[in-house]
Amino acid sequence: MAGTDTVTHVFEQAGLGRAPFRLAGVEDTAAGVGEDGLVRRDVGGVTVHAKPGGSCDFCGNYIKVFCWVRSSDGRRFKVGSSCVDKAGKAGDRRLASAAKRARNPGIPSGSSLGCQTTWPR
């Protein structure tokens, strides 16, 4: 379905997949930090100890909170909240507001999200 505008989505321009994009979840990578300052992550069944955070797939900046996004052609990538905001300003308000609600569960929302709204402890 075509949107109301014909502007190419900023994520699509960056080669991250095809619009429309949907929020697949928000992950606070710093939430599981242990006493050693590292987080345990399960990678293919193996637990690895790593520094929290990573790089945004859109701008390359270091991010701690991953906003996982899925494209309509099945790609999954992570971007920082500021890049979700960027997409929102560029026209994708739905994605931006979904990410905002996921990060701030206190914000009243009209619709429920299929993603995590509380941080794991």
Ligand SMILES: [Zn+2]
């Ligand atoms: Zn970014």
